[in-house]
Amino acid sequence: MGPVFSGALLGGILAGLSGGVGSFVIVITTIGILALGRIVSEFAKRYSGSGTVYEFIARSLGKRAAVFSATAYHAAVISLAGLGIGIIGGLLLRDFLNSHMGVDLPWWLCSLIVLAFLFAVNLVGVKMSIKAQLVLIVLSVIPFLLLFVAVVADGGADVGAAGNSLDSFNPGNIAEGGSIFKGIIFAILMFVGFEMSAALGEETKDPKKSIPRAVLSTVVIIAVFYILTQYTLAAGSTADLFDFAPMAEHYLGHFFAVWIELAILLDVLAVGIGFQLAAARGVFSLARDGVLPTGLAKVNARQQPIGGVVTVTAASVVVVLISLAKWGTDLVDPEGMPDLFFNQPVFYGGFVGASVIGGMLICAVYALVCLGALKLFATKNPLDLVAAIIALVTVVLGIAAQFIEGLAPAAEASWSRVAAIVIAIVMLVFAATAKKETIEKVAQHATEHD
Numbered sequence: 443m444g445p446v447f448s449g450a451l452l453g454g455i456l457a458g459l460s461g462g463v464g465s466f467v468i469v470i471t472t473i474g475i476l477a478l479g480r481i482v483s484e485f486a487k488r489y490s491g492s493g494t495v496y497e498f499i500a501r502s503l504g505k506r507a508a509v510f511s512a513t514a515y516h517a518a519v520i521s522l523a524g525l526g527i528g529i530i531g532g533l534l535l536r537d538f539l540n541s542h543m544g545v546d547l548p549w550w551l552c553s554l555i556v557l558a559f560l561f562a563v564n565l566v567g568v569k570m571s572i573k574a575q576l577v578l579i580v581l582s583v584i585p586f587l588l589l590f591v592a593v594v595a596d597g598g599a600d601v602g603a604a605g606n607s608l609d610s611f612n613p614g615n616i617a618e619g620g621s622i623f624k625g626i627i628f629a630i631l632m633f634v635g636f637e638m639s640a641a642l643g644e645e646t647k648d649p650k651k652s653i654p655r656a657v658l659s660t661v662v663i664i665a666v667f668y669i670l671t672q673y674t675l676a677a678g679s680t681a682d683l684f685d686f687a688p689m690a691e692h693y694l695g696h697f698f699a700v701w702i703e704l705a706i707l708l709d710v711l712a713v714g715i716g717f718q719l720a721a722a723r724g725v726f727s728l729a730r731d732g733v734l735p736t737g738l739a740k741v742n743a744r745q746q747p748i749g750g751v752v753t754v755t756a757a758s759v760v761v762v763l764i765s766l767a768k769w770g771t772d773l774v775d776p777e778g779m780p781d782l783f784f785n786q787p788v789f790y791g792g793f794v795g796a797s798v799i800g801g802m803l804i805c806a807v808y809a810l811v812c813l814g815a816l817k818l819f820a821t822k823n824p825l826d827l828v829a830a831i832i833a834l835v836t837v838v839l840g841i842a843a844q845f846i847e848g849l850a851p852a853a854e855a856s857w858s859r860v861a862a863i864v865i866a867i868v869m870l871v872f873a874a875t876a877k878k879e880t881i882e883k884v885a886q887h888a889t890e891h892d
Contacts, residue, residue, distance in 0.1 A: 444713030445664050446582040448632040449671035450686050450706045451530065455794070456628045457675045461620015464629075464672040465610035470622070471629040472665040474836025475636065477829040478808055479661045481815045482637045483654030484826060488819075494640045494720075495811050496727060502814030505881045509733055510873035511807045516724040517865050518803035520757050522634075523560075523717035526796035528762040529788055531556035531710045538707055542700060549788065550766040554759065560714045561755045564722060565746060578712040582705035583667065585690065585698050590670045592693040593678035603678050610676035624849045627801040627840040632668060634804055635713075636660050638720045718758075722750030732880050765792045795858035802844060802862040805837040812837070 457464040485498040495515060500508030532553025539545040539552070597605045609615040613622055639656040646652050674689070683689045686706075691699035726747035729738035738749035769788035812834035820826040843849040844859050 444635070444709050444716070445579065445667045446586060446705050446709035447713045448664075449586065449668050450702075450709075452628045452632050452797070453668060453671050454675070454685060456625040456632070457672060459620060459625030459628070460622055461616035461618070461624075462676060463610055463613055463616050463620070463622060464625070465669055465676060466613050467622050467626060467629050468632075468665065468668045468672055469611065471626065471633065471836065472661065472668075474833055475630070475633045475661050475665075476658070477831075478812070478833035478836070479636060479657045480826065480829040481811060481820070481833055482640060483657050484815065484819060485811070486640045486653040486657070487650050494637060494724075495807055496724070499807075499810050499814050502818040503810060506873045506876070507810060507814075509876055509881065510869050511810050512724065512728055512733070513869040513872060514803045514866060515807045516721050516728070517869065518800040518807070519717050519721040519724065520754055521761075521796050521803075522631075522800035523714055523721055523754065523758060526793055526800065527560075527710060527714040527717065528553045528557055528758050529765055529792040529796070531707075531714060532762070533786060533789060533793075534703075534707045534710060538703055541703075548771040549786070550762060550771055553762045556711065556714065557755060557758050557762070559711065560718050560758075561751065563715050564719050564751050565742065565748070566744065578708045582709045582712075585694075585701040585705055586667075586671055586674070586686065588698065589678075589686065589690050589694060589702070590674045593674050593689070596678070596693055603680050603683070604676060606677055610673060621849055623839060623843045623846070626843055627798065627805070630805060630837065630840045631797055631801045633661060633664065634800070635716060635720075636664070638716065718751070718754050721754045722747045725750035725753050733876070761796075768792075790855060791857075795855035795861075798844065798855050798858035799862045799865070802841050802859070803865060805840040806866060808837040809834055809841075 453464065456467060460467045482495070482498070485495075485502075489497055489501055496508050496512035499511045529549070532549040532551075532555075535552040535556060536547055536549045539547060593603075594606060597603075616622065636657055639660070640649075640653050671686075674686070678689050678693065679685075683692055687699045687702050690702045725734060725738050726741075726749065728734040729736055729749060738753055739747070740749040742748040765788055769786075769791055812830045815826065815830045816834075820830040
């Protein structure tokens with residue numbers, strides 16, 4: 443899930459769009475995601491397979507709905523792991539090398555270096571990928587927790603920060619131009635990935651117990667971290683201390699500022715590993731079922747889905763090169779802002795745009811999961827029924843906010859709403875017109891539990 447990446451970058455976007463009540467938005471989003479986690483867990487108790495939500499929807503809403511959900515979901519994941527991770531990883535690596543090592547490389551070259559690293563790790567296999575993520579997450583979280591403690595202890599009085607208060611939890615304290623719905627899609631994106639553990643159902647000894655435990659515990663742990671980081675921003679930031687690194691420089695010292703910059707960069711790599719791992723297994727599942735060319739179902743000597751890994755990496759490289767052609771290299775803000783990653787046009791047009799595409803498509807798939815639960819089992823249990831409704835409302839709000847005046851994110855990313863709709867339509871047409879014999883093979887490898 444990338445808690446540091448999400449808490450620092452998506453959380454920073456959320457804090458600004460919400461008008462300073464990001465903590466409140468995280469709380470209400472956590473409720474919706476926990477409800478969705480309950481639904482995913484109940485599905486996981488019934489079925490296990492590498493296709494995750496794709497196979498859940500096939501068993502509840504039908505196989506054509508599953509084809510749409512699978513293609514849309516993995517298009518979203520590839521968008522996040524390719525255009526999103528490729529761009530932000532390149533921008534962060536470029537800034538870190540430039541600031542601390544005196545190495546000046548263009549962002550696009552740094553992006554290709556990041557993608558090459560992700561490709562190599564995912565060829566080795568899921569066990570190494572998980573170990574790598576756990577190590578990176580532990581190392582990445584520590585400085586943010588220390589910064590939280592320092593900000594709370596200091597109170598922000600010496601720099602004119604807001605200091606300790608519960609204002610960020612109060613929706614009545616929204617700053618002008620903000621809204622609790624304006625950044626809700628980014629709040630949802632901060633949790634995206636919690637359901638990916640279900641993709642390992644075929645590789646887990648007891649998925650009926652292990653997968654639900656992983657899904658729900660992850661959501662709770664990550665939510666706590668997000669609330670702490672949102673509170674840190676609300677209590678300790680100022681116009682000069684606008685982000686976690688400069689805040690760490692002031693409250694903790696230069697060493698911790700560098701540690702936080704490195705932590706964010708390392709967590710971006712962890713997110714890239716996880717998302718590309720999941721996307722590769724999704725391509726494998728679709729190809730194995732005949733929805734995609736069967737050649738993409740190939741595995742290497744380590745039994746890793748080489749066809750999927752190559753496909754995801756190739757798509758990632760292509761979108762980075764398209765972004766280079768569109769926004770150029772190392773373009774500084776025209777108003778003379780410092781040459782930092784979030785002042786680059788490619789950050790808003792590329793990274794934020796990719797986030798909106800991924801968020802809208804994944805929210806649509808989540809909505810189908812909720813509808814599938816309502817059809818299959820949720821109406822038989824009051825707790826499941828409430829969970830399905832709460833989750834459905836949450837993800838529908840994430841999509842709807844993109845089309846309500848004043849609630850959509852940066853104008854530079856407005857193209858992404860159209861792109862998400864076009865992708866969804868293409869996937870719908872594909873699912874509706876796919877051959878019957880292909881549809882019959884869908885989700886045939888999902889195992890039904892007794």
